[in-house]
Amino acid sequence: MDWYVWLIVAIVAALVVFLAVIIGRALAFRPKKEETYPDFPVHCDEKKAISDLAEMVRCKTVSDTDESKEDEKEFEKFEKLLAKLFPNVYRVCEFQKLSKRSLLFRWKGKDSSVSRVLMAHYDVVSVEQSLWQKSAFEGIEENGVLWGRGTLDTKGTLNGVMQAAEQLIKEGFVPQNDVYLAFSGNEETNGYGAPTIVKYFKEKGIRPALVCDEGGAVVDKVFPGVSAPCALIGIAEKGLCNIRFSVEGKGGHASAPPPHTAVGKLSKACAAVENHPFPARLSKPAEELFDMLGRRSTFLYRMIFANLGLFRGALDAICKKSGGELNALMRTTVAFTQMSGSKGMNVLPPYAEMVANLRIMCGESVEDCVKYLKKIVADDEIRTEVVYGMNPSNVSETQxxxxxxxxxxxxxxxxxxLVAPYLMLACSDSRHYSEISDHVYRFSAMALSKEERASIHGNDERILLEKIVRTVEFYLRLLYQF
Structure with a gap:
């Protein structure tokens, strides 16, 4: 037999073995045995939960980076409202106002050697009322829906925590360990509310055994090939960095322009960065997410997730092309959000700048990102300045x-x-708690549709009344374990 025949036979045999290994691994990549939990019925005062949240929405606690623009009376109104709505919490719990925007309750347990923290924030972002169907701050209840800013982010969460605590205290329940209810009033502006509380915990030597804050939710159709709803619990969150790119030009009349104006040079830099995304990186949260949900995906996707070492390039290509949440799970993302140049339409800009918002992947840093961007831009005339930056959080344990x-x-x-860990793409107050706990979890206790998620920081934020009740039920079940 000629040598080339043997070569063809060897290649075919190798391909058969290769395919057999891939298919065999996919067939073996089945769901792991999960612990099942017995039913644990709980009941709450549904009318109170709904009406209390409506009252919270009516407090216009809009935060601003410039505190002088905030309406202090609205924040004071909210604090007084809490005392009115939850008298048992105020009666039993030790309350401290650690700063103007830091509210902390200590619910003393039978054993104070262990403590756990339930978090939320009560400030909200501003609204453009003309774009809303209903008033954003009237707490309108209509057709089984409560409308208003903060219903999802995160007065709904705070309401769930306080309703559960109020009810359990009324019933005479005493937790086994200390429970802290920690609420900040300037999360939306990356303010000092939560850091002040964390500083207090540090001074007291308190290292929480569990911290629960806003984050993931119960969502549908977010993972390829999985039809079941997924409850995503964030075990880490990406870092954040705003970078300003600037360049100086000669100015002058636009009738005789140079080959490349200041805006043109920035545009070239912008295109270069967008055409050269950060390299893909498989973080621990993403790896655990793919392992958990990939096993429950369709066979084609199971082939990919069971053989990531072979198909990582294909997955990377899919992510780059599709963008969105899947892509953001795999790499540091760059979104150019602002650009400015000349004030006159017929005047060459003597100075131009643009700003990029980066969400930094676990394992990378602000410094790493700046180095990469300078390398891609490759233009010494363009200055790069970090306006604000913070590195990714630590990764919490899933055991x-x-x-x-x-x-x-x-x-x-x-x-x-299906419960699975994931990497939170946005930022929250919980990142500060990573300094004092290895068990920081980010879960907004709601089932949210794509439309509902889009209303967070957007228009027509609202929540189904049944979801308000379900949030309380979640916190009841969680607190019963404390």
């Missing part, structure tokens, strides 16, 4: 008591949902 508590409460509340 042990704290994670199991979260998973149990979620599974008992949304029985049909």
């Amino acid at each position: 042990g008591e704290a994670w199991n508590m979260m998973k149990k409460a979620v599974s008992q509340t949304w029985k049909e949902a």
Whole structure:
């Protein structure tokens, strides 16, 4: 037999073995046995939960980077409202106002050697009322829906925490360990509310065994090939960096322009960065997400996730092309959000700048990002300045008591949902708690549609009344374990 025949046979045999290995791994990549939890019925005062949240919405606690623009009376109104709505919490819990925007309750347990924290923020972002169907601050209840800024982000969460605590205290329940209810009033502006509380915990030597803040939710159709709803619990969050690119020009009349104006040079830099995304990186949260949900995906996707070492390039290509949440799970993202040049339409800009918002991947830093961008831009005339930056948070554990508590409460509340860890793409106050705890979890206790998620920081923010009740039920189940 000629040598080339042997070569063809060897190649075919190698391909058969290769395909057999890939298919075999995909067939073996099946869901792991999950712990099942018994039913744990809970009940709450549904009318109170709904009406209390409506009252909270009526407090226009809009935060601003310039505090002088905030309406202090609205924040004071909100604090007085809490005392009125939750008298048992104020009666039993030790309350401290650590700063103007830092509210902390300590619910003393039978054993104070262990403590856990439930978080939320009560400030909200501003609204453009003309773009809303209903008033953003009237707490309008209509057709099974409560309308208003903060219903989802995150007065709805705060309401759930306080309703559950109020009810359990009224029933005579005493937690096994200390529970802290920690609320900040300037999360939306990256303010000092939460850092002040964390500083207090540090001074007291308190290292929480569990911290629960806003983050993931119960969502549909967010993972390829998975039809079941997924309850995503953030175990880390990406870093944030705003970078200003600037360049000086000679100015002058636009009738005799140079080959490249200041705006043109920035545009070239912008295109270069967008055409050269940051390299893909498989972080621990993403790896665990792919392992958990990839096993429940269709066979084609199972082939990819079971053989990521071979198909990482294909997955990377899919992410680059599609953009969105899947792409953001795989790399540091860059979004150019602002650009300015000349004030006159017929005047060459003597100075131009643009700003990019980066969400930094776990394992990378602000410094790493600046170096990469300078390399891609490759233009010494363009200055690069970090306006604001913070590195990614630490990654929390997905084994042990704290994670199991979260998973149990979620599974008992949304029985049909697949619980999985994930990387939170946005930023929250919880990142500060990574300094004092390895068990920081980010979960907004709601089932949210794509449309509802889009209303957060957008127009027509609203929540179904049944979801308000479900949020309270989640916190009841979680607190019963404390």
